[in-house]
Amino acid sequence: MKRIAVMGLGKVGRLAAELLVEAGFEVTGFDAAPREAGFATRVLDLGDTDGLAAALGDQDAVLSCLPYSLNQALATSAHEAGLHYFDLTEDVPTTKAIMALSKTSKGLMAPQCGLAPGFVGIVGADLISRFDECRSCKMRVGALPQHPTGLMGYSFNWSPEGVVNEYLNDCEVLEEGQLKTVSPMEWIEKTMIGGTELEAFTTSGGLGTMCETYLNRVPNMDYKTMRYPGHVDLMNFFFHELLMRERREEAGEILVNAKPPVAEDVVYVHVSAEGVKDGHLGREEFVRAYKPIEIAGERRTAIAWTTASSVVAVIEMVRDGSLPGQGFLKQEDIPLDRFFDTVGGQRYATRGQV
Structure with a gap:
């Protein structure tokens, strides 16, 4: 090749x-x-x-x-x-x-x-392999502005079409050994990375093929997107109460016009797995905050590189x-x-x- x-x-x-x-x-x-x-x-x-x-x-x-x-x-x-x-x-x-x-x-x-799907699946599989018996694997990714403004706290550095798709399509998870489909923008949880508070919620596609691969091997597995607190409530209001879910293309245009891309972004990655190794229950984590870097003489956004x-x-x-x-x-x-x-x-x- x-x-x-x-x-x-x-x-x-x-x-x-x-x-x-x-x-x-x-x-x-x-x-x-x-x-x-x-x-x-x-x-x-x-x-x-x-x-x-x-x-x-x-x-x-x-x-x-x-x-x-x-x-x-x-x-x-x-x-x-x-x-x-x-x-x-x-x-x-x-x-x-x-x-x-x-x-x-x-x-x-x-x-x-x-990145997700992609790199987080590679990391998740590595963490799972460290246990004799793995009971759960949780994958979280957030591509965000470093300096958020407004109630939404977001900038569309990624394809608006892709973001809307992730926010509206159903999500595969493994729960207690069962392959299930759950709604997006649900299962909301609080996450802390380096002192920054984030909220995580279900979105579509981030697990790739992992549910199929680990069915009957890892009882609990899910993927969630991370955002600054308050974001998911506004997105649920926008898509469901205002019915913008029925007008996906227009929804993407409205969102990117309101929150255009920024140069100073950050990509948070939080992958964890829990299980038993040598008879002891433990937890393994991979946590990073990737920021813009210079490549070939040009500064590249975190989500791009x-x-x-x-x-x-x-x-x-x-x-x-x-x-x-x-x-x-x-x-x-x-x-x-x-x-x-x-x-x-x-x-x-x-x-x-x-």
């Missing part, structure tokens, strides 16, 4: 492409609008089936940094071309469709390679033979120590101390 197409050159897509170039790949970036970059770029209409097939014809792999709604069609094109496929999606139906494609794929189909570094680390591992080159890749099958050994993974290992 040498030549890789990066679809979508927003903040995350462009950074991922730059990191892939740094890692030794031959990168071609594709976007709906002309883009200038330090690697080859081309304009591409994803609705043009013939044009897409031609664009992928000389590639070994494709990385999608597009909105989740476009990923299934792109994954199908990659499958037909016999390419490796990677994306950042949190959307459960999209992932299940890609899993079905993987049964007949010539390359590796690897969705959910971002954590997301891009995660997927590039996975692609590095596939190229170098540390991961399978065919079928479907679950994030929980990625060894954390090998992830940290990659160029992308080293940033996770060395940054973010609380």
Whole structure:
């Protein structure tokens, strides 16, 4: 795997492409609008089936940094071309469709390679493996402004389409050994990280395939998004009392207009597991607060570099033979120590101390 197409050159897509170039790949970036970059770029209409097939014809792999709604069609094109496929999606139906494609794929189909789902699943699996018997695993992630303002205390540094999807779609959990579906923006709890109080609540997609993997092995497992206190009540009011759940696209436009992106953000990660080892009950934790850093002479937001570094680390591992080159890749099958050994993974290992 040498030549890789990066679809979508927003903040995350462009950074991922730059990191892939740094890692030794031959990168071609594709976007709906002309883009200038330090690697080859081309304009591409994803609705043009013939044009897409031609664009992928000389590639070994494709990385999608597009909105989740476009990923299934792109994954199908990659499958037909016999390419490796990677994306950042949190959307459960999209992932299940890609899993079905993987049964007949010539390359590796690897969705959910971002932060959550993605890195948190790698960490969660590592913590679970430290116990002889694990009774629970809890994964929490929050991408937030460092200096919140207003009642909402939020800025849309991530795709509004993706955030709305996470806030409104049902969530898979494991509870007392049973696979269940629960409503989003529920199960609210208080969390403290480095003296900062946060609230955590259920959102969709963050567990990736972990419920299926750990059913009958870990009785209790859930994923929650972290926000500053008071956020979830306002979002429930907005989506349910004002019925904006029925107008998702407009809801995203309203929210990002009210709370635009900020440069000074922070990504909180809190993963914990409890269980028995050598006859004793214990708890293992991985807690970090990742902030903007400089990469290739440019300051990158925390959400951009954590997301891009995660997927590039996975692609590095596939190229170098540390991961399978065919079928479907679950994030929980990625060894954390090998992830940290990659160029992308080293940033996770060395940054973010609380």
